[in-house]
Amino acid sequence: MSVAGKQPPPAPLERPGSLLVPTWTKTGIALLYDEVSENAYDIRLKLTKEVLTIQKQDVVCVSGSDHSANHRTVTLRRQPVGGLGLSIKGGAEHKVPVVISKIFKDQAAEQTGMLFIGDAIIQVNGINVESATHEEVVHLLRNAGDEVTITVQYLREAPSFLKLPLGSPGPSSDHSSGASSPLFDSGLHLNGNSTNTAPSSPSSPIANEPKYEKRWLDTLSVPLSMARISRYKTGTDKLRSNAFEVLALDGVGTGILQFYTAQESADWLRAMSTNISDLTLQNMKMANKCCSPSDQVIHMGWVNERLEGTDSSQLYKFKFLALKGSSFYIFSTPPVSTLDWVRAEKIYNLCEVLFKIHKLWLADDCWLQANMYLGIHQDFDLEDQRLYCFSVMAGHGKSHYFNVELGSELAVWEKSFQRAIFLEVQRTGSKTYMCSWQGDTLCFTVDFALGFTCFDSKTKNVLWRFKFSQLKGSSDDGKTKVKLLFQNLDTKQIETKELEFQDLTAVLHCIHSFIAAKVASVDPLFIDSQSIARKYMYSN
Template sequence: MAYITRYIFGTDKLRPQAFEVRGINGISTGVVHCQDAAMLSQWIKHITNNIIGLTNLQMKLYNSSFPASEHVLYMGWVCEGVLNHNLPWQNWKPKFIALKGTDIYMFDTPPLNTHDWVERASVWAVHQTMFRVIKESEYVDERQHCFLLQTAMQESRYLSVETRQDLLRIENAWHRAVYNAVTRLGNKTFAVTQGGRSSGLTLDWAGGFALYDTETREFHWRYKFSQLKGSSDDSKTKLKLHFQNENKEIETKELECATNLQNLLFCMHAFLTAKVAAVDPSFLRAPPKTPT
């Protein structure tokens, strides 16, 4: 549960042909300088493989204490970019994140026992959280391999990992966690109005979208997830869903959310992401690989 880094601690600056390893308690090996780029690459590869392998073993130990629905899918270090009073992005703090059950956990230091999972973590539901890989053109400084975690009603967390492979591991684990969360949730209904009528918009894993009129107690319309061709919103309360009917025509449904719009949008994104992931069931069943 250590991590290896080429960055000068707390900054976005890479050390030339050098690295350090930081332990679970933050203690550093000191800076290790390599003779050339090839030697640097070999050291990073071997140390990273050992860290991933040992962390996966630790995950198995934790999972022996948790029910299957609460198993840990991913654990690892990231760095969080922190703004300093309108100054440029210049402060990076290590954070330890984990995907466990249907939630994402963030720690200042790794959990050492089952009690730490309850007492020392910030926790968000995966189906109410947005994960987005940042394009290079959007980077705020020289840190690479960045992504956003955003939850409704909260600021985004801007995070970075060391390598492209680290980013892919997190992204793959995220898709598995979203799939697990959505299939266990089954369905979710949000209070909305359509044409001034009080209704409920249901997202159902098996059925797709459905609008229920609370006055007539009847469903006004239903569409499969695959029929959704686009959506737009005003970032406040109004949402437009564009569906393709059986005649290949686009039908637009305009809704007004009675509650937080972002909750609905994030949940909708989670259902759609899970449907895409379900196309490849072998991927969903694949456990994290331990490097050899």
């Protein structure tokens, strides 16, 4: 797809500092891309705190009697210098209409005040040309005499390459040979075959005729509350170039919004994501008014989940995640009422899940540092090309692999999982699991204050107890058995405790959650320093 003409000036951008919840307001020119026809149409975007509005240009009657809202009939008087004062593009041979692509200043077409770039020519002197080729329309216009009556209709969805800004030079064909091309301007500002050697009176609007203006009109408004954004082709890991689409909660979508530069695309993506996040925060605050202090929503939002075990092109599907109270929720659609929380696809206890970052967009030297100090590495063996990926591992070996659109979103999810898990550990205080060793049924407790305790399930007699600081290592068979290595405070010797659990993964995740929460309670800055996502994403 090519974009003809000059690039529009940078859109005005404002982030009001006086608002309690900061939002982006933004207006600018973009393209609406049609994947079927592979054409792009000029649009204007208006972003407010709560709504994204798409506008398309149309010609409207601003005064006088408008006899036909769709068609306009205009009489042009061919000038000795400048001819009809317009150029055209398009033609039936390329399955596009013949469209006015240029109007030259102070010449016949502009003087009428009724013709505009983007007008499709319907008739020439009463002859219908909707199915005519480019060359046929050029020939008809050049040989129509000194007065040419044309009927036009403005095309709001004319492909952008058919239109050029007023007076822009643009490419043109060699008309001296009589040849013309439907994808390049055929200039009808030349004299043509005129029989009048004296100057004609200029084409000008008659006093009682309707007057027209080209204006941007609202065609679609997309509410941003609970909306989602995707830069990828539906269900795949193929990233669109300088483009994305916005989908509202009710499924209404903008279509593919394409931008002239990568920077412009990134600016719009950040602005819309910010407003969606701000509205999500407001929804969380409203939901939390109906929840007890121990059941608050910490964070929620849209992600893409990779589908496992599929060979189709539908590799990813939208999911809505929420961290609320003691649980991690996975929804197909957002919960909008209190009753909706029971219809989650999956619900996991936060103490028994493990959050892991898989892919960030970092420079090579940053990855070297991340791998050396934090043990985080790029999973190049993964079969997709999506950036900003994380997984959530749960009990019984279950795992979910997610992707978000921005690095800042990944950083928020990392921070939110940490906070939600730490709060749940502190609220719960302890978790006890049934286990066994050498035929004996035992209970294993992880306690935020006391550390690890193992006792007989029948007699309740404590068999051993160790603090978190005494745990020096562990190993497991990947199935049910684990060895915990503790240092005896008196002898300084390592003691090995072997246990067997039905759901070993959940127990190991719980141990990790309690230890991380303990460290955070002692040294919060240490936990923040370990956030590779926050450290590098915000700087990028």
